[in-house]
Amino acid sequence: ASMVRVSAADPLLPRAAPLGPRRTRLVASFVAIAAVACCGAVVALTLVSSPHRMERVEVQPKSFFKSLQEQTELAALPEDMRSAIDPTVDPCEDYYTYACGAWDSQAKIPDDKTSWLRSWDVPSKRIEDEMFKAVEQDDGILGTYYASCMDTEAINALGNKPVQPWLKMVDDVKDMNSLTSLLADLGQYNNGAFFGWSVTGDSKHPEKRAFYMGPAGTTLPDQSFYTSNDEEMIQHRAKERDVIATLLVNAGVEPAQARKDALNVLALETRTAEVTLRKEDARGASGTRVTREELQKMVPLMPWDEFFSGLGMADVGVKDGPQIVLHDERFFQNLDNIFCNPNPNIAHIDALTATDAWFGSEAAVRYTPSVDTPSDGVFDPEDAAALRSSLRYMLVSTFVPVLPEDDFAEVIQRLFSDLYGTMQRPARWKKCYHATEKAMGSHMSKMYVDKFFPAANRESAEAMLQEIRETFKEDIETVAWMDGDTRRKAKAKLDQMVFEVGYPTKWPKWCNLDSLNKKEFAANYVRTEKCKADKQRRRLHEDVDRREWSSEGSTDVNAYYSQKVNGLFIPAAVLDPPFFDAQYPSARNYGSIGAVLGHEMTHGFDDQGRKFDALGRRHAWWKEPTVLAFEDRAKCIREQYSGYELHGKPVNGKLTLGEDIADLGGLKMAHKAWRKAGENGERTEEEDRMFFLAFAQTWCGVERSKAADQGLLDAHAPRKWRVRGTLSDLPDFAAAYTCPTGSGMNPGKQRCSLW
Numbered sequence: 001a002s003m004v005r006v007s008a009a010d011p012l013l014p015r016a017a018p019l020g021p022r023r024t025r026l027v028a029s030f031v032a033i034a035a036v037a038c039c040g041a042v043v044a045l046t047l048v049s050s051p052h053r054m055e056r057v058e059v060q061p062k063s064f065f066k067s068l069q070e071q072t073e074l075a076a077l078p079e080d081m082r083s084a085i086d087p088t089v090d091p092c093e094d095y096y097t098y099a100c101g102a103w104d105s106q107a108k109i110p111d112d113k114t115s116w117l118r119s120w121d122v123p124s125k126r127i128e129d130e131m132f133k134a135v136e137q138d139d140g141i142l143g144t145y146y147a148s149c150m151d152t153e154a155i156n157a158l159g160n161k162p163v164q165p166w167l168k169m170v171d172d173v174k175d176m177n178s179l180t181s182l183l184a185d186l187g188q189y190n191n192g193a194f195f196g197w198s199v200t201g202d203s204k205h206p207e208k209r210a211f212y213m214g215p216a217g218t219t220l221p222d223q224s225f226y227t228s229n230d231e232e233m234i235q236h237r238a239k240e241r242d243v244i245a246t247l248l249v250n251a252g253v254e255p256a257q258a259r260k261d262a263l264n265v266l267a268l269e270t271r272t273a274e275v276t277l278r279k280e281d282a283r284g285a286s287g288t289r290v291t292r293e294e295l296q297k298m299v300p301l302m303p304w305d306e307f308f309s310g311l312g313m314a315d316v317g318v319k320d321g322p323q324i325v326l327h328d329e330r331f332f333q334n335l336d337n338i339f340c341n342p343n344p345n346i347a348h349i350d351a352l353t354a355t356d357a358w359f360g361s362e363a364a365v366r367y368t369p370s371v372d373t374p375s376d377g378v379f380d381p382e383d384a385a386a387l388r389s390s391l392r393y394m395l396v397s398t399f400v401p402v403l404p405e406d407d408f409a410e411v412i413q414r415l416f417s418d419l420y421g422t423m424q425r426p427a428r429w430k431k432c433y434h435a436t437e438k439a440m441g442s443h444m445s446k447m448y449v450d451k452f453f454p455a456a457n458r459e460s461a462e463a464m465l466q467e468i469r470e471t472f473k474e475d476i477e478t479v480a481w482m483d484g485d486t487r488r489k490a491k492a493k494l495d496q497m498v499f500e501v502g503y504p505t506k507w508p509k510w511c512n513l514d515s516l517n518k519k520e521f522a523a524n525y526v527r528t529e530k531c532k533a534d535k536q537r538r539r540l541h542e543d544v545d546r547r548e549w550s551s552e553g554s555t556d557v558n559a560y561y562s563q564k565v566n567g568l569f570i571p572a573a574v575l576d577p578p579f580f581d582a583q584y585p586s587a588r589n590y591g592s593i594g595a596v597l598g599h600e601m602t603h604g605f606d607d608q609g610r611k612f613d614a615l616g617r618r619h620a621w622w623k624e625p626t627v628l629a630f631e632d633r634a635k636c637i638r639e640q641y642s643g644y645e646l647h648g649k650p651v652n653g654k655l656t657l658g659e660d661i662a663d664l665g666g667l668k669m670a671h672k673a674w675r676k677a678g679e680n681g682e683r684t685e686e687e688d689r690m691f692f693l694a695f696a697q698t699w700c701g702v703e704r705s706k707a708a709d710q711g712l713l714d715a716h717a718p719r720k721w722r723v724r725g726t727l728s729d730l731p732d733f734a735a736a737y738t739c740p741t742g743s744g745m746n747p748g749k750q751r752c753s754l755w
Contacts, residue, residue, distance in 0.1 A: 073686050077693075078588070080578070084118065084697055092739035092746065095727055096720040099693055100700035107702045112426040115703030119578050119592070124557045127452075127573050131444070131555060132433045134451055141513045142436055142443050145528070148521035149432035155521055156404045160251050162522035163399040167251065170391045174384055176339070180303050182391070184310025190529040190536075192216070193394045194387075195335070199536045201544045201564035202323060203287070206616035209540055211316045212287070214327030215276045218269045219244075221419065222713045226273040229367050237365040239418040241266055243411055244393055245359075250407040251396045259353035263364055264389035267343035271370055275334040280655040283715060284608060286618060288329040292317030295324060299335045301379055312537050322540055340379050342386040344370050401435060402522040421704035437555060439528040442508050445554035445572075449503045453554070453572040456582065458502040461575050461593065464673070465499050465568070468598050471673040475755060481629035486622045490605065493614040497604060498546050498567035502575060503554045505547050511535070546616070559596055561603035564616040568600045578697075587687045590674035591694030598666030598673075602755060606661040607634050636752035637661060640729075644721045649712055656717045663726045665755035667695055671732060688736040696723045729753065 074082060086101025100118070109116045116122075135146050148154075173179045186192050194216050202210035219240050220226060225233050241262045248258035277285060295317060296304050308316050315321030326332050343349065345368075352364050400408040405425070413425050425431070437444045473491050476482065482490070511531035516524045546565040554572040561568050577584075579593040603609045610630065613621050622630070637660050642653030653660070671691060675683050683691075699719040703711075711718055717725060724744070727733040729751045739746040 073689070076686075077690070078584075081588070081690075081693060081697060084700055085693075090743075091737050092734075093744040094720075094724065095692075095696055095733075095745050096699065096723040099696035099723065103697075103700045104702050107700075109702060109704060111423040112430075114420045114422055114707040115701055117699075117701035119698045119700065120557050121701075123573065123576055123578065127448070127555055127557070127576075128430065128433060130452055131437075131448055132429060134447055135433060135436055135444070136429075138447070140443075141516050142440060142447065144516045144518050145439055145524055146432050146436045147518040148516070148524050149435050150428060151519060151521065152405070152428065154519050155402065158522065160403060160407070162402055163251055163396055166395045166399070167253075167392060170388050170395065173388050173391065174381070176301050176379055177303060177306070179384070179387060180307050181310060184307050187311045188530065188533055189526060190533040191394075191398060193391055194338075195332075199322075199540050201616065202325070203564055203612070203616070203618040204289070204323075206564055207544055208322070209542065209544060210323045210325050211313065211540070212325045212327060213332070215272055215331040218272060219265075219415075220269070221710055223273040223276060223278060226270040227367055227369075233367075234362060234365055236418060237266060238360070238362070239415050241365055242360075243415045246411050247396050247400070247408060248392060250411065251392075251403075253392060256353060259359045260349050260385075261389035261392055263345070263349055263352060263359075264343050264386040265393045266365060267345060268338065268386065268390050270367065271338045271342065271344075272331070274370055275331050275338075277328050277330065279713065279715065280652055282328065283655065283658065285327065286611075287325040287327055290317070290324050290326060292324065295326075295332070298332050301336045301339050313540060316540070336377075339387070340377055340383055341370065342383055342390070344368065346382050346386060399522070399525075401431070402525045419706065420710065421706035435525075437553065439525065440510070440513070441551065441553035441555075442504075442510055445503060446507060448553075448555045449572055453502060453575075457575040457580060458572070460580065460582065460589075461501045461570060461597070462499060464590070464594055465501070465570075465597050465601075467673040467677060468594065468601060468669050469494050469497065471676065472598075472601060472669050472755075475669065475672070479755070481626065481633070483623045483626050486626045489613070489621055493566060493604060494601075496566060496614040497601070498565060499570070500547055500549065500567060501570045502572040504549050506545075508548070559600050561600040561609065562616075563604070563609050563612040563618075566604060566612065566614055566616045568597070570597065570600070585687070585690060586674060586677065587683070587690040588694040590670050591691035592698055594670035594674060595667045595695050595698070598668075598670040599662045600666070601669065602662040602665035603658065605665065605755060606658040607631075608658055630754070633752065633754045634661065637664065637729075637754065640752050641717050641721065641725060644717065644725065646712055646718045646721075647709060649709065651712065651717050651721060655715055659716045660722075660725065661754055663722055664729055664752070667726055668730060668755065671730070685736060688732070692727060692733050692736060696727070699723050 074085070074087060077085075084100055084103035086098055086105075089098040089101055091098040103118055107116050107118070113121070135142050137143065138146070169182055169185065173182055183192055183194070187197070195213055196216055197211060197213045199209050200212055202208045204210075218226070220236055225236055244262040244265055245255075245258045248261050249255050253261065276282075290298065292304055292308070296302075304317075305314075308314055313322075317324040345352065351358060352361075353359050358364065396408075397412075400412060403409075405428075409425055413422070416422050473494050476487055476490050476494075479487070511528075511534060513527065513531065515527065544565065546567055548565075549569055550560075550562070556571045557573045559568070559570045559574055574580075574596065575593065579596065580589050604612075607630075610622065611620075612618050620627075634657060638653040638657050640653070641651050641656050641660050644651040674691060675681060678687075699722055701719060708718075716722065728745045728747055731751070733739075734746040737745070741748040
């Protein structure tokens with residue numbers, strides 16, 4: 001849940017990796033199958049609305065501005081802002097296209113990207129270029145890891161050997177006891193299957209940590225890709241099937257078995273999709289707390305005592321031990337049935353894979369609801385064989401980044417191209433840079449801060465945060481629908497909100513990685529993954545540090561709010577042009593980075609963040625009448641965005657609600673704070689217009705047509721609606737541009753207002 005989506009480097013199929021902490025982030029992360037070369041983990045992709053297909057309001061062939069004053073104001077803008085504008089568009093009808101039309105029309109998407117965003121990808125590339133050189137020249141563990149990734153001669157010489165010991169372990173899975181033993185062993189290396197887990201803050205006891213469990217990831221982006229028989233979805237499943245089979249053959253699996261494995265994987269992922277919460281429902285789920293005994297009753301086939309002991313976390317879920325929290329109770333209620341019937345077509349699999357014609361047929365990937373073939377409740381050898389198929393695929397896809405590119409990454413690129421339209425893999429140096437960043441994010445962050453981050457930028461952002469916080473408190477004081485007790489607690493929550501700006505107040509401890517070797521990329525990858533798993537195990541009994549950063553590093557052009565600690569985390573990379581520059585006019589800084597900071601702060605008071613108190617404890621601390629008043633106003637925003645469309649398909653206002661609230665509240669607070677900081681609290685109309693232009697140009701960008709529709713599966717509205725929707729709800733915007741009531745950007749009484 002965040003503000004932009006980051007372009008992926010190289011496709012990698014998702015695995016059942018440990019669950020990340022529940023948090024909101026400014027950069028909209030669409031969790032998709034992406035192989036960041038050498039990371040072996042799911043990464044976020046930039047998926048945004050297509051400028052080539054959005055409505056354009058052509059008012060007249062020459063500049064829309066009629067007066068000399070307006071044309072003079074346009075000419076006085078900084079060149080990079082002015083050149084992005086399409087002056088033939090009426091800003092009162094379509095402010096997004098007015099602000100970004102020229103930039104979008106000239107932008108080119110790199111062949112290895114799904115999209116290209118002016119304010120996010122451009123600075124990311126600048127940082128990538130700077131840091132890659134520093135990492136390449138490093139004589140420590142960063143340089144060692146990077147060099148091992150770049151040594152393609154050594155990688156190609158090893159071939160598929162790095163994954164063979166793991167595949168041998170899969171062959172030994174014959175029953176639930178051997179399966180449990182393998183899952184525990186995989187957990188020692190930050191890996192897993194069928195379900196994911198993580199150690200993160202306990203939302204009921206925020207000073208402690210809990211053991212969170214949830215469904216495993218799937219290869220395709222959404223449940224609908226598995227449960228729809230639309231021609232497009234059938235084709236996506238067919239591509240997944242073919243890619244899996246090819247990957248496994250290249251990993252040394254016999255072709256006949258690889259075909260069976262591919263169909264088994266597709267069937268099991270379909271079963272998972274059937275019983276997993278939809279995204280719009282999952283974002284509001286509070287989780288279900290269970291004891292070890294209750295988990296055993298819910299999933300009786302799995303010997304949970306052996307699983308937790310094998311992880312080295314034997315006290316999880318028992319009296320006085322860390323609590324178990326299920327992200328999706330319905331999934332776990334069905335997990336036994338999935339184990340006992342992972343592929344409803346298992347009886348026909350020999351026929352379906354007997355020839356290439358049968359294997360490649362539509363019948364092999366056509367969706368049939370599993371209720372049509374109920375589970376027999378018995379875990380038999382056929383079920384074990386189907387689970388081994390899934391385990392083989394999970395392990396091979398995990399190891400893809402460390403295996404020869406032509407045999408593995410290039411194969412996955414076919415699926416990535418099918419889903420998102422990317423044309424090629426990234427250059428090797430980019431893959432290795434991001435692999436190093438993923439493996440040792442803290443080390444990379446420290447290098448970036450030491451070499452490239454001006455300390456003054458941190459001080460400016462901290463000052464801006466304080467101003468926005470005070471403005472938010474003043475706003476809460478005037479909110480008529482909030483009762484006095486809730487108002488007092490809300491202001492206290494703002495007072496106790498933690499700000500971590502630029503880099504961690506305290507750099508985290510890390511493992512000893514002196515054993516890394518420039519000739520052993522696969523082994524280096526395994527060592528760093530084990531380091532991450534060891535860290536999770538250590539954290540289980542450590543008190544929560546409210547200032548501890550999660551996975552985002554200082555090199556990430558991003559920001560996020562954490563509900564469980566009531567904290568804002570602002571990486572150094574986002575405190576740089578085009579978001580911030582000490583030489584920029586204040587209107588530009590506040591309209592850009594100020595709106596970002598306000599967005600994250602407002603997440604503490606969106607439809608989910610409001611449920612957590614000042615210390616991050618989830619409970620009902622709002623009075624019921626105030627809750628009802630909030631929900632009534634949130635309903636207006638939900639219905640507003642549900643009325644928008646992208647390529648004829650509706651935006652899911654229920655899914656995007658939290659981000660829409662944060663966009664509107666964050667921009668409003670940043671604008672108020674900026675105005676208040678002016679001389680006598682006054683700003684000129686020209687300054688006002690620059691503020692709103694800076695906000696809108698944050699979202700200039702283009703994306704591939706295949707990627708654009710996938711953006712509707714994300715928790716963020718398409719870019720043009722984030723601009724048009726947010727600004728149309730602000731009377732100050734309409735006043736700044738003298739937009740008449742009833743125009744596209746001034747709905748008058750139809751406006752929504754929450755904070």
